Amino acid sequence: MSEATIKSQTASALEKSAVARYIQLASMFRKWVENGQWPVGSQIPTVGMLAKECGVAGMTIRQALDILEKEGLIERFRAKGTFVRQKPRRELWCEVQTDWNGLLMSRIDADISILSDVANQTLDQSGFDVGTVVPAYRHLRRLHRRSGVPFLVADVFVDEGLRGLIPEENFSKTTAMRLVADLPGVKIADARQILTIDSADLETATLLDIALSDPIAKVQRLAVDENGKLLLVANGLYRGDMVRIDMKLIK
Numbered sequence: 001m002s003e004a005t006i007k008s009q010t011a012s013a014l015e016k017s018a019v020a021r022y023i024q025l026a027s028m029f030r031k032w033v034e035n036g037q038w039p040v041g042s043q044i045p046t047v048g049m050l051a052k053e054c055g056v057a058g059m060t061i062r063q064a065l066d067i068l069e070k071e072g073l074i075e076r077f078r079a080k081g082t083f084v085r086q087k088p089r090r091e092l093w094c095e096v097q098t099d100w101n102g103l104l105m106s107r108i109d110a111d112i113s114i115l116s117d118v119a120n121q122t123l124d125q126s127g128f129d130v131g132t133v134v135p136a137y138r139h140l141r142r143l144h145r146r147s148g149v150p151f152l153v154a155d156v157f158v159d160e161g162l163r164g165l166i167p168e169e170n171f172s173k174t175t176a177m178r179l180v181a182d183l184p185g186v187k188i189a190d191a192r193q194i195l196t197i198d199s200a201d202l203e204t205a206t207l208l209d210i211a212l213s214d215p216i217a218k219v220q221r222l223a224v225d226e227n228g229k230l231l232l233v234a235n236g237l238y239r240g241d242m243v244r245i246d247m248k249l250i251k
Contacts, residue, residue, distance in 0.1 A: 021056055022063035023211050029064055030241070033073050034088055043081045044074065067211055088241055112172045115141040115153075115207075123157060123233060130192060130222060131230030136160040140171060143207060151243070153207045154236040162186070162231065176234035180223050186231070190224040195245070200237075208239050215240030 032038045044050075047065070051058045065082065068074045076082045121139040125132065137157040144152040156176045158166070165183045181188060199213040208216070216237050223232040 020213065022060045023067070023213050025054060025056070025060065025064035026067040026211065027214070029068055030071075030073065030088065033068070033084055038084050040084050040086055043083050046081065111145045113143045113145070114172055115143055117141075117171075120160060121157065123230075128222065128230060128233075130190060131224035132228050133230050134159045134161065137233070138163060142172075149242075150208050150239070152236055152238050153204065154234055156235075157233040159229065159231045176221055176232060176236075177223060180232045187226045188223050188231075189226040189228075190222075192220075192222040194220045194222075197240075198237075204237050208237070210239055210241075217243045 029038070029044075033040075038044050045053070047058045047061045050061045054061070065074065065076075069076060071088075072085060073088065074082050075085045116139075118139045120136040122135070123133045123137060136159075138160055140156045140158070142154050142156060143150055144154070154176065156179070158179055162180065162183060165186070166179055170179055177191065180186065196218045198216050198218050200208065200210055200216050202212055204210075204216060205212045205214060210216075217240060219234075219236040219238060221232070221234040221236070222230060225231050
C-alpha cells in the first residue's frame with residue numbers, strides 16, 4: 001500500500017468521527033506502542049513526518065503526543081527526539097467478571113473511595129426490563145483505584161430497606177453484588193450484567209483521568225430478589241484501556 005493511500009485512509013477515518021482529531025490520533029498512537037509498531041526504546045517519527053503521514057497539522061500531532069507523554073508512554077528529549085518509554089500498564093488491567101461467583105470477589109489491591117452518599121433516591125421503572133423498583137434507594141458514587149490509578153467509577157443504588165442488614169464498612173470494601181449477597185432473609189433470584197461501549201464525557205474523563213471521548217465500557221449490574229424486587233442497580237464506567245473480558249466458551 002502506497003504512502004499516499006495510507007495518508008488518504010487515515011485522514012478519511014479522522015474526518016468521519018465527531019471526536020477531536022488529536023484524541024483519535026492519541027488512541028491510534030497508543031495502539032502502535034501496544035502492538036510493537038513503535039517498540040519500547042525506539043525513537044518515533046518526527047512531528048513533521050507524522051503530520052504528513054496522517055494528513056493533519058503539526059499542532060494536532062503535538063496535542064496527541066502530549067496525551068501519551070502524560071500517560072508515561074513516551075518521553076521527549078530536546079535535540080534528540082521522542083522515544084517510547086513503556087507499553088500501557090497491563091498489570092492494571094481489570095477483568096470484568098462474567099459469572100456470579102466472580103462478581104462477588106473483591107479485586108486484589110483495589111481501593112474504593114466513596115465520592116457521594118445520598119439517601120432516599122428513586123429510580124424510574126421504565127429503565128429496567130427485570131425486577132420492580134423499590135420506593136427508595138441509597139445512592140453511592142464510588143471511585144475504584146489500583147496502584148493509585150482510577151479504573152472504575154460506579155453509581156450504586158441499594159434498596160433502603162436493606163440498610164440495617166449491610167455492615168457500613170462494606171460500602172467501601174466490597175463489590176456491588178457482594179453488598180446484597182448472603183444477607184439474612186434475602187435471596188437473590190435473578191442477576192444480570194449488561195455491557196455496552198461508549199465514550200467518556202467531561203465528568204467521567206475527569207474522574208478516570210482520561211481524555212474527553214476516550215473509550216469506556218459501561219457495565220450495568222442488577223440484582224432481583226425472589227419477590228421480584230430490584231434490590232441493587234450498579235452502573236459502572238470502566239476505562240477502556242484497562243478493562244478486559246475473558247470468557248471460557250468450552251469447558
